[in-house]
Amino acid sequence: MFSLSRKRVLGLPLLINQRxxxxxxxxxxxxxxxxxxxxxxxxxxxxxxxxxxYKKLDPSGIKQKLLDSKNPTRLRSGDIVRxxxxxxxxxxxxxxxxxxxxxxxxxxxxxxxxxxxxxVELRVSVFNPIIERIDxxxxxxxxxPRNKLYYIRNNRLDVGDxxxxxxxxxx
Amino acid sequence: MSNIAKSLLRLxxxxxxxxxxxxxxxxxxxxxxxxxxxASLTSPGAIPYVYTETPTFDKSPEAARxxxxxxxxxxxxxxKKGMVPFFRENGDKIGCTVLEIDQVEVIHNKTLDNDGYxxxxxxxxxxxxxxxxxxxxHFSKAEVSPKEKIVEFQIKDESNLLPVGTVLKxxxxxxxxxxxxKSVSKGKGFAGVMKRWHFHGLKASHGVSLxxxxxxxTGQNQTPGRVLPGKKMAGRLGGDNVTxxxxxxxxxxxxxxxxxxxxxxxxxxxxxxxxxxxxxFYT
Numbered sequence: 001m002f003s004l005s006r007k008r009v010l011g012l013p014l015l016i017n018q019r020x021x022x023x024x025x026x027x028x029x030x031x032x033x034x035x036x037x038x039x040x041x042x043x044x045x046x047x048x049x050x051x052x053x054y055k056k057l058d059p060s061g062i063k064q065k066l067l068d069s070k071n072p073t074r075l076r077s078g079d080i081v082r083x084x085x086x087x088x089x090x091x092x093x094x095x096x097x098x099x100x101x102x103x104x105x106x107x108x109x110x111x112x113x114x115x116x117x118x119x120v121e122l123r124v125s126v127f128n129p130i131i132e133r134i135d136x137x138x139x140x141x142x143x144x145p146r147n148k149l150y151y152i153r154n155n156r157l158d159v160g161d162x163x164x165x166x167x168x169x170x171x
Numbered sequence: 172m173s174n175i176a177k178s179l180l181r182l183x184x185x186x187x188x189x190x191x192x193x194x195x196x197x198x199x200x201x202x203x204x205x206x207x208x209x210a211s212l213t214s215p216g217a218i219p220y221v222y223t224e225t226p227t228f229d230k231s232p233e234a235a236r237x238x239x240x241x242x243x244x245x246x247x248x249x250x251k252k253g254m255v256p257f258f259r260e261n262g263d264k265i266g267c268t269v270l271e272i273d274q275v276e277v278i279h280n281k282t283l284d285n286d287g288y289x290x291x292x293x294x295x296x297x298x299x300x301x302x303x304x305x306x307x308x309h310f311s312k313a314e315v316s317p318k319e320k321i322v323e324f325q326i327k328d329e330s331n332l333l334p335v336g337t338v339l340k341x342x343x344x345x346x347x348x349x350x351x352x353k354s355v356s357k358g359k360g361f362a363g364v365m366k367r368w369h370f371h372g373l374k375a376s377h378g379v380s381l382x383x384x385x386x387x388x389t390g391q392n393q394t395p396g397r398v399l400p401g402k403k404m405a406g407r408l409g410g411d412n413v414t415x416x417x418x419x420x421x422x423x424x425x426x427x428x429x430x431x432x433x434x435x436x437x438x439x440x441x442x443x444x445x446x447x448x449x450x451x452f453y454t
Contacts, residue, residue, distance in 0.1 A: 034297035
């Protein structure tokens, strides 16, 4: 919880000329060394925390690769994906990505599906530790010219029932 | 019964005073004990004066100290660094503020005899530039390095004062416990009533001219003929001392020196935050 600090004087003590009556006296003030710095390797704290969290939440780096813009098989809006949860905490979810929000550890997907002909949307945090993996079921032949596909809602472009999507239809 | 009436009664019929008076009478009574055969009451007229206790005044600093809900121990100083997400075991995501705890040491202890109140002076960080000679002497007396920020934590009892030079670490607090966070909010400058007090403003059309964000009327006509005090108007917004109570501690790291607290904290990044046990839980 707490401990006594080390007592080491920093380099040269500070010399101060002090007037006492008509004389000038030299007085020394000891200046103590700062405590040894925390194990951050000179990096800003926020970078250290983010790196730690990536290591904890995504040790294999697979989820980071899914969001990497240089990866050709990355997640894109228009892909149909299935979210599988650890130990079947929740049933797996299938849906089309209609929006992908790249925000570091808070990155999330907006999935759209139809259940009994009713449009259903769900926002999923990619780095949530209860998500075991994200399977890409199908990639479209051609992508729509927008990254946010909000305009497909409730019109002829809308997604159908994606529960039984099978086979990969890659680019 | 009011306090004044109580103190008056205490003055007149103080039981302790009477007892003391009787004790004073004991000495002469002992001499007359042989003559006395019956128990007798001393007549009130024979009592020349009565000792009374000096009442404690409500306005005294001592009484004020007793009225305060003071905590048993001191807290920490942190620096707001930013926000990160945190995932709980059940998959809940919460936004957390990162408070850096760096080189927090006890500099000075204030005692009841010296200062009239009990407090612990705690310093944060390391800064040698532009320190005054007086402050350098203060730090060297405590045998700690020069600090960039100093705060005081008033506490209840002198027995809980930590020795000078103690290094305080984030594990002073525990995960799952609750704290109060004090900091200075972001200054917004001179703000209008819509931003400062959430007024609705005037209409966008229907003859309103160049007054769409105005406050409108500020009072009545000849009676009272003035604007009443406390009227909400435009003025300085932000830059206030803000306390956020009962904030949950989500994560603690001694090695890297930080605390994660649930939710936002007032003030910009880099502002100092006083972290104390939650007053509503621990007093």
